[in-house]
Amino acid sequence: MATTAPDKRAQAARAALDLVPTDEEAMLRETVAGICRDFGPEYMQRLAEADESPTELWDELASRGYMGVNIPAEYDGGGLGMASLAAVGEEIAAAGTSLLLIVVSPAIVGSILSRHGTEAQKDRWLRGIGAGTTKIAFAITEPDAGSNSHNISTALKRTGDRFVLNGQKTYISGVEEADAVLVVARTRLEDGSLGLPSLAIVDVDTPGFTRDVIPMPYIGPDKQWTLFFDDVEIEEERLIGGENGGLGPVFDGLNPERIMGASIACGAGRLALDRAAEYAR
Template sequence: MSTIDPDVPVLPLLESDELRAVRAAVREICERFGHGYWRETHERGESPDALWQALSEGGFIGVNVPEEWGGGGLGMQGLITVGEELAAYGFNMLLLVVSPAINGSILARHGTTEQKERWLRGVAAGTTRIAFAITEPDAGTNSHNLRTSLRREGGKLLLKGQKTYISGVEQADQVLVVARGVNEDGSLGLPSLCIVDVDAPGFTRDRIPMPYLGPDHQWTLFFDDVEIDEDRLVGGFNGGLGPIFDGLNPERIIGAALACGGGRLALEKASAYARERQVWKTPIGAHQGVAHPLAKAKIDLDLAWLMTQKAAALYDAGAQAGEAANMAKYAAAEAGIACVDRGMQTLGGNGLSIEYGMSDLWWGARLARTAPVSAEMVLNYVAEHSLGLPKSY
């Protein structure tokens, strides 16, 4: 009789009682707010603070953070359950990606004891919200071309540069900024991670107008010699490269979970409509031209969710999760888009109406193909790292 090595990641085919309880509790919170909450909050130009507070009080924002720092101790498996269920109700919460998934993971693995006490406990409780800033106008997905700098001058650390398409800064208390340390010869070194208060002198921001339906905004950030204390560096000066990837893999995993949740909601709406809508003598769902595309979308979505769970299990076990995280993000984005597109086609003209809510799902689904990493860059990664093909960029 074989035994399972306890150090080997295991992916259960059935969700545990604990995760099922998490899912049910998150759904109950969502139902308290109702399906109209996301659009209404967006139209009022408000942040979803009430929902965030309810999730925080339930212990669901920091469900991935280790228990010793006030979290739920369920790792990324717990957080993808929360994220997928939120998105399956229509609440595609981007701040869940950056605060607990990216920054919570980085601080848990690389923060000092003092940094964990100061920031990670708050992230776990949902009382501290930290945005994440890496993308720059002239760098795009080429993180090696970042120009935001952190230099020593007169006994101070000064942050200078610009970031763009940074999510949820209006809701955040701090931003974890990726900069490059300036070496003694003036050249730019390896990445450094620094925690910056949103009201720090020299830190300004401009909102980027977006068609995306959701209360999370996008921002361009400007840092004009913002003073950074040494104890705000995560990983130390020029020591942020490893911590960055311990944040970017969770970003891809939770992004995949949100895409899966949105796809699930689209299929639920489309299937319910196809069971009831009659144009001739039978419901339109009886016609294979409607049923088969929905069935295919369901298969692709379930496969994407399985890869998302695998990526989460690998990350939680401390194993190499980069390949699975990228594959999960790619598969979930494509599956989510297909579910929403097929849902809109199933509903016909009603698929474009606000009343039926299907068109509200489009921007969140389509966003997943581009961010947090584009589909093309995922394919580049898989071609090079999984298939051993020559680097193409």
């Protein structure tokens, strides 16, 4: 049956992006902004000078359920999806208190675990991300590879019922605050070549895992790191998506990262406009 003009208009209306926040979103934004204003940019400046992390701000937001607001409710999150996490990230940035790890732990790793983790993996890691009590960094970038998985050289080789991880990552965010890192590697095949990507969760205190901080030309408490993996042993239950199953999950994490990058940029832009307007007055 042909679609009538009124039907088409109704479909277009449903498909349109509603830019008017709901009462729930407005309340979420107001509450997050209020918490962050209580800390303020001076708090972040003080931490940067003392070489400390913004743990108190993270914990305060997590205690209200905001750091895992996108995670399904059955795994101790808010169950409100990426739109709400983007709103949280924007308000944090607009208050001058940006938390880089919100882009990584709940957005990237949380999204990957929600879609591709086993029930045991979700119980082990996703619940803590949902509650904001577990922080997991994400490591894909290498000296010669960005998000192009074909250029990744970090290798994961099976040895019996375990795997051995070797390689290097660079410009990895927030490792100083993380409990673990979700590492993108490629399977080392029998002929020595590298195959498809796999994702492995590596605890930060695992033997063979070391890191060096990268000096950065900005003032803030967040850090960037170079990571080294030297014969790091990985149990199979730490592979998200299974052996060779990392390609799809990677993009299910990188897309939320882009959403969060945009929302934080919007928040920073609002802060800049507010300061410029205040100065002009």
